Amino acid sequence: MNSVRRVGLMLAAPALAVVFSLAVTSAVLLATGTPPLSTFQQMIQYAQEPRTLALIVNSATTYYFAALAVAIGFRMNLFNIGVDGQYRLAALITGAVGGAIALPAPLHVTVEIVTAVLVGGMWAGIAGALKVYRGVSEVISTIMLNFIATGVIAYLLTPARLAVQTQGSNNIGTKPIPPSGQVPGIDLIPGSPLQVYGLVVLAIAAGIGFWFLVNRTRFGYDLRATGMSEAAAVASGVNVKKMVLSTMLISGGLAGLVGMPQLLGSSYTYSLDFPAGLGFTGIAIALLGRNNPVGIAIGALLWGFLDNSSQILDLVGVPKEIVLITQGVIVLSVVVAYELVRRYRVVAQQRDVGRELAEAEPPPPAGGGPGGAVPEGVSR
Amino acid sequence: MASTPAPAAVELRGITKRFPGVVANRDIDISVARGTVHAIVGENGAGKSTLMKTLYGMHRPDEGTITIDGEPVVMHSPSDAIARGIGMVHQHFMLADNFTVMENVVLGAEPRKGLRLDAAAARAKILEIGESYGLQVDPDALVEDLGVGDRQRVEIIKVLYRGARTLILDEPTAVLVPQEVDELFDALRELKAEGMSIIFISHKLDEVLSVADEITVIRRGSTVATVKPDQVTARKLAELMVGSELPSPETSGSTVTEVPMLAVQGLSLQTASGRVVLDDVSFTIHRGEVLGIAGVEGNGQAELVETIMGMRIPGGGSVVLDGQDISGWGTRHRREAGIGFIPEDRGRHGLLLEASLWENRMLGHQTEAPNARGALIDRAGARADTRRIVEEYDVRTPSIDVLASALSGGNQQKLIVGREMSGDPKVLIAAHPTRGVDVGAQAAIWDLLRAARAGGLAVLLISADLDELIGLSDTLMVILRGRLVAEVDPATVTPEQLGSAMTGAGEQQGGAA
Numbered sequence: 001m002n003s004v005r006r007v008g009l010m011l012a013a014p015a016l017a018v019v020f021s022l023a024v025t026s027a028v029l030l031a032t033g034t035p036p037l038s039t040f041q042q043m044i045q046y047a048q049e050p051r052t053l054a055l056i057v058n059s060a061t062t063y064y065f066a067a068l069a070v071a072i073g074f075r076m077n078l079f080n081i082g083v084d085g086q087y088r089l090a091a092l093i094t095g096a097v098g099g100a101i102a103l104p105a106p107l108h109v110t111v112e113i114v115t116a117v118l119v120g121g122m123w124a125g126i127a128g129a130l131k132v133y134r135g136v137s138e139v140i141s142t143i144m145l146n147f148i149a150t151g152v153i154a155y156l157l158t159p160a161r162l163a164v165q166t167q168g169s170n171n172i173g174t175k176p177i178p179p180s181g182q183v184p185g186i187d188l189i190p191g192s193p194l195q196v197y198g199l200v201v202l203a204i205a206a207g208i209g210f211w212f213l214v215n216r217t218r219f220g221y222d223l224r225a226t227g228m229s230e231a232a233a234v235a236s237g238v239n240v241k242k243m244v245l246s247t248m249l250i251s252g253g254l255a256g257l258v259g260m261p262q263l264l265g266s267s268y269t270y271s272l273d274f275p276a277g278l279g280f281t282g283i284a285i286a287l288l289g290r291n292n293p294v295g296i297a298i299g300a301l302l303w304g305f306l307d308n309s310s311q312i313l314d315l316v317g318v319p320k321e322i323v324l325i326t327q328g329v330i331v332l333s334v335v336v337a338y339e340l341v342r343r344y345r346v347v348a349q350q351r352d353v354g355r356e357l358a359e360a361e362p363p364p365p366a367g368g369g370p371g372g373a374v375p376e377g378v379s380r
Numbered sequence: 381m382a383s384t385p386a387p388a389a390v391e392l393r394g395i396t397k398r399f400p401g402v403v404a405n406r407d408i409d410i411s412v413a414r415g416t417v418h419a420i421v422g423e424n425g426a427g428k429s430t431l432m433k434t435l436y437g438m439h440r441p442d443e444g445t446i447t448i449d450g451e452p453v454v455m456h457s458p459s460d461a462i463a464r465g466i467g468m469v470h471q472h473f474m475l476a477d478n479f480t481v482m483e484n485v486v487l488g489a490e491p492r493k494g495l496r497l498d499a500a501a502a503r504a505k506i507l508e509i510g511e512s513y514g515l516q517v518d519p520d521a522l523v524e525d526l527g528v529g530d531r532q533r534v535e536i537i538k539v540l541y542r543g544a545r546t547l548i549l550d551e552p553t554a555v556l557v558p559q560e561v562d563e564l565f566d567a568l569r570e571l572k573a574e575g576m577s578i579i580f581i582s583h584k585l586d587e588v589l590s591v592a593d594e595i596t597v598i599r600r601g602s603t604v605a606t607v608k609p610d611q612v613t614a615r616k617l618a619e620l621m622v623g624s625e626l627p628s629p630e631t632s633g634s635t636v637t638e639v640p641m642l643a644v645q646g647l648s649l650q651t652a653s654g655r656v657v658l659d660d661v662s663f664t665i666h667r668g669e670v671l672g673i674a675g676v677e678g679n680g681q682a683e684l685v686e687t688i689m690g691m692r693i694p695g696g697g698s699v700v701l702d703g704q705d706i707s708g709w710g711t712r713h714r715r716e717a718g719i720g721f722i723p724e725d726r727g728r729h730g731l732l733l734e735a736s737l738w739e740n741r742m743l744g745h746q747t748e749a750p751n752a753r754g755a756l757i758d759r760a761g762a763r764a765d766t767r768r769i770v771e772e773y774d775v776r777t778p779s780i781d782v783l784a785s786a787l788s789g790g791n792q793q794k795l796i797v798g799r800e801m802s803g804d805p806k807v808l809i810a811a812h813p814t815r816g817v818d819v820g821a822q823a824a825i826w827d828l829l830r831a832a833r834a835g836g837l838a839v840l841l842i843s844a845d846l847d848e849l850i851g852l853s854d855t856l857m858v859i860l861r862g863r864l865v866a867e868v869d870p871a872t873v874t875p876e877q878l879g880s881a882m883t884g885a886g887e888q889q890g891g892a893a
Binding site: 232 | 689711712713714715728729731742744745752759778782783787
């Protein structure tokens with residue numbers, strides 16, 4: 001119908017949520033005796049520096065994979081809370097494999113990416129299989145698998161197994177990946193001493209692939225139908241068990257990529273201080289971006305901005321943890337705002353349709369039973 | 381309208397309730413005298429439940445007034461209704477199985493001694509209620525150990541415990557066996573004698589005639605008549621409910637052929653708990669034949685449909701479509717092979733309410749042309765074909781991009797019918813195809829089914845609308861507790877006879893063939 005209004009409504013919810021959370025953050029800042037306006041100015045100024053911009057894009061790249069992994073499940077009401085364990089395990093194994101083999105550059109990186117996707121998919125597939133064959137809620141099993149992944153990683157990441165001592169520190173990690181297995185950075189931000197992860201290209205490709213899969217393929221249709229109404233999907237012939245398993249595998253495969261920009265683009269080893277918790281950030285961003293690849297990209301950049309620009313706050317005497325409040329309020333309020341907008345849309349459209357039809361024609365005539373409308377000349 | 385001595389226990393005047401795209405109640409007038417049983421009858425979808433929800437404060441009417449004991453009231457929630465002495469006994473019991481009768485009754489309205497539950501006082505009050513109204517039940521029994529009749533008694537006690545003077549009973553006999561129905565009716569007479577008013581919702585006409593003091597008939601959202609039981613017959617009531625002279629025995633010419641299209645043989649199904657829901661069901665539908673299945677709801681119709689569609693795995697038996705055994709096939713395979721499906725609950729099984737019309741055009745046919753090309757969906761094809769359906773089947777919508785939830789029930793149903801008729805199905809499973817749709821759409825859907833039958837379609841028609849079954853079917857079978865118990869001739873059977881065959885009470889007068 002009215003596409004301007006539709007787009008407006010689509011943007012209204014996240015915009016409202018961000019404004020609301022800024023208001024809450026301002027209130028907290030005021031309460032602690034800090035002027036909010038100058039604080040925000042500091043953050044925005046700092047974010048405009050080329051180096052910070054590069055950091056924002058790099059964080060966003062990582063977040064983007066995590067949010068896509070969560071979002072594909074959300075599209076069919078499947079809650080993969082285990083992205084965290086999936087990507088950490090995938091990064092560890094990929095680090096070990098990448099460090100152990102020697103291949104020409106493109107092949108080496110391909111092997112690494114495939115390994116990451118397979119390990120992530122396999123770990124998520126356990127939860128998928130448990131749900132399909134044993135009826136275990138994927139929420140519970142993926143959370144539990146996070147803990148198990150932590151344990152497995154602790155077991156494997158020891159000098160006796162996959163780890164080596166990092167030179168000049170107490171840290172241990174997988175054997176460093178040789179240059180042939182590294183993904184070179186890109187000079188995307190002019191004037192920045194820091195390069196942007198080369199895998200940002202893969203992130204963009206994954207976003208496009210996500211959109212195509214969900215919106216243009218039969219698989220995507222079945223996925224969305226299952227998400228909107230499982231009962232209707234079953235009646236339409238969708239094999240929900242198969243969908244659960246395949247979606248879990250895709251979600252886990254995407255999750256496997258979460259650690260790759262960092263592993264192949266800067267650290268080249270999976271060590272004890274490899275970033276953790278990105279899976280949960282992914283959940284927040286998927287919610288904010290409404291499980292839509294463009295929305296998620298914006299959400300990931302916003303998160304990257306908040307995380308990196310907040311580094312300046314400590315220098316001006318404001319605890320940088322304040323952005324955690326902003327992020328938390330955004331997530332809570334965006335969920336509420338989306339639901340309000342959704343209800344408004346449904347009611348508004350029903351009203352519009354009712355009005356347009358009322359103008360178009362008179363109400364249908366009354367009367368007549370099923371026996372009364374028999375075509376003439378067919379009595380026996 | 382019968383006049384009643386004022387003040388009435390409950391008086392509804394001009395109640396109108398609209399939902400988007402549909403008026404559920406229009407100008408309802410009902411007056412319930414103190415100390416009487418007032419029955420409200422109507423077909424499924426006539427607006428009985430909407431009306432009762434209004435009276436119980438679950439939503440507010442758009443127009444009209446509610447007067448209780450002569451005092452106009454506005455109710456915002458069920459607790460307002462309870463405070464006004466109105467209690468509701470739901471069709472589906474709302475009891476905690478792992479609590480005792482006493483705990484269930486007092487739940488939410490506990491008598492307290494200090495901070496503790498005053499169990500003695502609660503028990504005494506429950507026994508007193510049981511004594512005065514003939515509703516005997518052990519207050520310390522666990523609800524999970526009770527039978528259906530006892531559970532219903534607990535529900536009634538629960539309502540009385542909260543001081544109800546007017547009881548709404550929503551289809552209370554649907555789950556009871558005949559002796560339990562008699563006990564319930566005895567209790568209702570006792571309650572009536574104590575000055576309670578009872579609003580009794582049902583579509584079982586013989587029961588209504590035996591227990592009610594007054595009967596109000598609702599049709600398509602409006603009150604059409606209020607009558608005394610001694611002034612009407614069940615047939616007259618049925619006519620009031622349907623709204624026209626019942627169809628004459630003369631039906632349309634037969635298009636039935638000798639070619640079997642769908643043959644079901646010995647189909648049986650059990651629930652996980654071992655209850656038998658389908659028991660050795662066998663029938664054959666031929667090209668150009670409509671096979672109607674009549675039955676009180678919950679006797680296995682829904683399970684039969686879902687088993688034929690491959691949504692449930694039967695315990696035994698076979699399904700043969702056009703000479704091919706499809707017993708082991710999945711739902712998608714069956715649909716692709718040419719079974720069209722109009723589900724009973726279109727909002728749940730037939731549509732994606734929050735998707736556009738053209739996406740709903742694909743539902744159930746997402747692997748077939750014009751909706752798909754290989755593994756990709758064909759947006760242009762699906763959209764063009766949706767426009768064709770909207771045009772041919774008179775789906776009233778401003779565009780094919782609106783959400784399915786924006787359409788009225790009748791237009792949603794026409795879209796489903798159009799979709800399922802596309803691609804030349806061999807067999808159509810139509811479950812309650814005109815439930816909850818307006819009169820115009822109903823006539824249109826009937827015409828479509830007739831035309832498709834003339835074109836050689838085999839139709840399995842499940843309906844609660846006896847008139848529809850008699851009017852459309854070539855063969856009519858009765859299902860009772862999962863068994864096909866009788867076959868009647870739709871040309872000679874009356875709704876009354878069919879009704880008694882459905883309850884298993886009177887096969888001998890059901891014109892059994």
